[in-house]
Amino acid sequence: MVLLAIGSSTLSVTAALTGVVLVAAALIIAGLLAPRSFTQKKGETYECGIPTRGDSMAQFHVGYYLFAILFLMFDVETVFLFPWAKVTRALGPAALPAAGTFLFILILGLAYAWKKGALRWK
Amino acid sequence: MFDFSVVTGWIDNFLTNTCGMAPWLTTTIECVLVAVCLLLMYTVLAMFYIMYERWVCAWFQCRRGPLRVGPWGLFQIFADVIKMLIKEVITLWGTDKFLHKLAPYFVIVASMLVFACLPWGKGLQAIDFNVGIFFMMAASSLGVVGILLAGWSSNSKYTLIGAMRSGAQMISYELSIGLAMLTIVCLAGTMSVNGLVEAQSDTWFIFKGHVPAFIAFVIYVIAATAETNRGPFDLPEAEHELTAGYHTEYSGIHFGFFYLAEYLNLFIVSGIAALLFLGGWQPLHVIGWDGFNAAMDYIPSSLWFLGKAIFVSFIIIWFKWSFPRVRIDQMLALEWRYLMPIGLVNLVVMAVLVSYKLYFGN
Secondary structure, rough: OOOOOOOHHHHHHHHHHHHHHHHHHHHHHHHHHHHOOOOOHHHHOOOOOOOOOOOOOOOOHHHHHHHHHHHHHHHHHHHHHHHHHHHHHHHHHHHHHHHHHHHHHHHHHHHHHHHHOEEEOO | OOOHHHHHHHHHHHHHHHOOOOHHHHHHHHHHHHHHHHHHHHHHHHHHHHHHHHHHHHHOOOOOOOOOOOHHHHHHHHHHHHHHHOOOOOHHHHHHHEEEEEHHHHHHHHHHHHHHOOOOOOOOOOOOOHHHHHHHHHHHHHHHHHHHHHHHOOOHHHHHHHHHHHHHHHHHHHHHHHHHHHHHHHHHOOHHHHHHHHHHOOOHHHOOOOOHHHHHHHHHHHHHHHHHOOOOOOHHHHHHHHHHHEEEEEEEEHHHHHHEEEEEEEHHHHHHHHHHHHOOOOOOOOOOOOHHHHOOOOHHHHHHHHHHHHHHHHHHHHHHOOOOOOOOOHHHHHHHHHHHHHHHHHHHHHHHHHHHHOOOOO
């Protein structure tokens, strides 16, 4: 907390534990309140109501993978940009060419992916 | 304006000096207090948001909305919660049981971590990292893991397709959110949440940063709508194609966690929009209007924050009833061919603006 003398790391662990406690407590309450029964049909995959056919952990479109790779690239670039963004104010106009070059290369990468057709869903 | 750090400081002082407790005991008690407050706020806000969405949706569709349970349908949400609690949590054949049970934890913990970072009012904020806004972005991306786990472990084709769509959508739009945040970090020169709010004490960033800040706001709101899987970007749970998307095979309270996190994420993205662009808990100040500014200072800071967040949520709910659902290729094209290049150019413009000190205020 801003005023309490507890570190932010301790508090973020507290927040994460709060989330875990919320889920666990609700599951325990539901376990006490909810009825339990067992039938053969109940355990079947619902999907859309009719019995499923074939293996469910099936192959899926490779396009998702392509976008995940693109995301990975640009997300790492974003991580690099954060420290620069924080000090832009302090650095002033002198730092613009360097940052501009970096951003230009970044935009060039996007343009290349675009040209190659990586941004088109096929 | 009332400063909540008076209250927290008093509790801290009471525990250490009046009760004479050891530091580790004080820390433990304060952590428990913070956890209880977070839990209460989390559940109360989720309940409010479920009702709020129903009312707004009903209003847009000229319906009357929930009406039967209690006055103005106020108790509908309690009925829903009890219904979810007394339903059986079914474990299906063929699911990956461990991952199936793990997925809700990821989704809830991710939203709880971001939730704890929000500035609730003056001096009323749980986590304040010096890299706060970056931490929020990192923590919120944990939610994608939960959704992918839920879809994969459910042993159903629809959940798998839903999770893949959701994953592609959330990671894509996260870039735009990151760029919008970068634009504002550029303008503010700080990443700490408290610092960002303090920097807006004269004018909000959306007014301070000329056109680039406004463009960043628009990009942020569009990306936030996609990030929370809400209409028109609700193709991960397109009900006529995929039944319910990634949480089709969850029942009872297990489904309830995804439902809860979805509404809380709506509040969280609105809260971040309020924090980054609309001044957090800062009241509306117009440079030069001293009387007006003094009057605005009388409204409590928490009300300002909640009001702004609820306003942004209203816009996001409005989208759902104004635009038809997009296809996956349109969704990806919007992000990668429009929002992303615009965001990058916008960032450059903002950097030039900040370097030459062309923004309003100080």
